């Protein structure tokens with residue numbers, strides 16, 4: 001990895017600039033041109049060298065500033081010009097980040113790349129919300145899935161396997177399909193009282209967190225007007241949020257102590 005690659009595919013983490021890796025910070029300082037996504041926080045963009053070019057290619061559900069093909073083409077064109085290109089993505093480039101598609105495209109066109117991993121939002125947001133993804137006695141593992149699907153298509157997930165009370169389920173891009181997600185999980189056997197959390201703008205000053213249950217999560221998300229980017233965490237580990245979390249960002253309508261007691265009671269096997 002000593003040779004400088006044509007393109008660095010860099011994970012920016014979930015938002016707090018202090019969650020950037022040391023390597024990512026070093027690479028950002030050397031960028032001639034940075035191609036960045038919607039989820040890269042303003043605080044991280046401030047770290048880019050003044051005078052270096054920035055190109056926004058952000059995507060939001062249903063609204064694409066540039067298509068993926070256009071982004072791939074842009075990276076190749078910039079690399080061809082011999083510029084030091086940084087492709088900066090929220091979280092980790094290889095987790096729902098299309099980093100692997102861009103890397104494949106670069107390789108197919110004869111350009112080199114290096115991946116700089118970032119803290120994915122499952123790890124960063126849940127930690128800042130006081131939710132350990134595993135905990136002895138509460139969860140033996142974690143599953144990370146996307147709640148996003150093509151327009152007008154049902155979610156193509158294996159609900160029977162996901163409805164496992166012994167593991168934690170983390171759902172990216174799930175806010176728009178919360179009702180379907182919770183109903184399908186309950187229909188597959190996950191108890192309605194399973195603890196669940198929504199974390200909006202995790203790790204950032206405007207972070208909000210709501211602690212609730214599977215049966216109430218959709219109504220809470222609407223009532224409290226949760227918006228993307230939001231992460232959904234479902235499982236017994238959510239009961240620890242009252243003890244381990246930062247209360248400032250909490251908007252749950254349960255008092256947290258009461259809520260934790262209620263959730264712990266409902267989570268007991």
Ligand SMILES: C[S@@+](CC[C@H](N)C(=O)[O-])C[C@H]1O[C@@H](n2cnc3c(N)ncnc32)[C@H](O)[C@@H]1O
Nearest residue numbers: 091092095097120121172173201202229230231
């Ligand atoms: C296209 S995926 C990108 C995931 C990213 N590559 C990662 O590793 O975190 C976007 C989704 O990640 C989640 N997400 C990313 N950053 C977040 C944040 N700061 N707070 C809450 N959710 C976040 C949300 O579910 C959002 O809809």
